[in-house]
Structures are given as structure tokens and as C-alpha cells.
Amino acid sequence: xxxxxxxxxxxxxxxxxxxxxxxxxxxxxxxxxxxxxxxxxxxxxxxxxxxxxxxxxxxxxxxxxxxxxxxxxxxxxxxxxxxxxxxxxxxxxxxxxxxxxxxxxxxxxxxxxxxxxxxxxxxxxxxxxxxxxxxxxxxxxxxxxxxxxxxxxxxxxxxxxxxxxxxxxxxxxxxx
Numbered sequence: 001x002x003x004x005x006x007x008x009x010x011x012x013x014x015x016x017x018x019x020x021x022x023x024x025x026x027x028x029x030x031x032x033x034x035x036x037x038x039x040x041x042x043x044x045x046x047x048x049x050x051x052x053x054x055x056x057x058x059x060x061x062x063x064x065x066x067x068x069x070x071x072x073x074x075x076x077x078x079x080x081x082x083x084x085x086x087x088x089x090x091x092x093x094x095x096x097x098x099x100x101x102x103x104x105x106x107x108x109x110x111x112x113x114x115x116x117x118x119x120x121x122x123x124x125x126x127x128x129x130x131x132x133x134x135x136x137x138x139x140x141x142x143x144x145x146x147x148x149x150x151x152x153x154x155x156x157x158x159x160x161x162x163x164x165x166x167x168x169x170x171x172x173x174x175x176x
Contacts, residue, residue, distance in 0.1 A: 113135050
């Protein structure tokens with residue numbers, strides 16, 4: 001899933017101190033790491049991998065980001081390997097979203113990009129890195145989004161994803 005050991009170490013360091021924060025999980029032909037604190041819109045079933053709960057197929061997953069924004073993703077992406085015609089699927093619940101600044105300070109503030117990478121593998125052993133990205137600019141507004149599919153693979157159907165605002169809670173709700 002990760003392009004480099006440095007990226008893997010960076011992500012693991014974000015969750016340092018949480019017990020069993022990241023678990024290596026294999027689903028189909030993709031291997032990924034997923035954090036404990038995924039939130040889902042509907043209750044999760046009791047599917048467990050190494051003692052951690054994982055959202056069910058097709059469930060809307062939210063990655064809580066910065067400034068009260070989060071990525072909401074649902075559905076299943078379908079890819080077709082051009083050489084063999086093989087169809088590969090990736091569930092939105094299997095994606096780990098990371099938020100990074102682009103380092104670019106623009107007129108209306110910083111530009112943030114939320115991205116998820118996933119490595120898919122065909123029966124022939126070929127591996128392809130797919131990247132989903134959503135840009136937030138200005139802060140609090142979704143700017144653009146794209147799914148980057150490498151050569152050799154075609155996107156048949158994409159997941160539904162985008163930025164949403166975290167609902168505000170009043171003080172009475174927080175105290176109860």
C-alpha cells in the first residue's frame with residue numbers, strides 16, 4: 001500500500017500510543033493498514049480482525065480531518081486490468097485517508113489535500129497503485145477531487161467520496 005517505508009513510519013507515528021492502532025489486514029488481493037478510530041454512519045457489525053472492529057462492505061466511512069472537515073467515502077470501486085480483462089474491486093471501508101498541506105499558502109489560506117492510496121494486485125501478480133485525492137481550499141470548502149489510476153488498469157466504477165462538515169454539537173449534547 002505504501003510507496004516507501006518512510007510513509008509507513010510517518011503514518012504509524014501518528015497513532016503512537018494507541019494500543020493496536022494499526023493492523024495489517026489483507027482483503028482480497030490488496031493489503032492495507034487501517035486505524036482503530038474509523039467512524040461509520042450506521043452501526044458496525046461485529047466483524048473483528050485481530051481484536052479490532054472493521055466496517056462492513058459499502059458502509060460510509062469518515063476520516064476526521066482538520067478544521068471540522070472529514071472525508072466521507074462509500075461504495076465499491078471496480079477496476080479492469082486491460083491486459084487480462086480481470087475485474088478487481090476495492091471497498092471504500094478499506095481506504096485510509098491522510099490529510100496533508102500542499103505547502104502552498106494561497107490568498108485565502110492553506111490548501112489541504114486528503115488522499116488515500118491502495119495497492120491492487122491482479123492474478124498475474126502485477127501490482128497497481130491507485131490514489132484518491134480531495135483538495136480543501138479555501139479552508140472549509142471542497143475544491144476538487146480525482147482518482148488517479150495507473151496505466152494498465154481502467155476505472156469501471158468509482159467509490160463516492162468527498163469532504164463534509166463535522167456537525168456542530170452544542171454544550172448540552174456534550175455534557176449528556
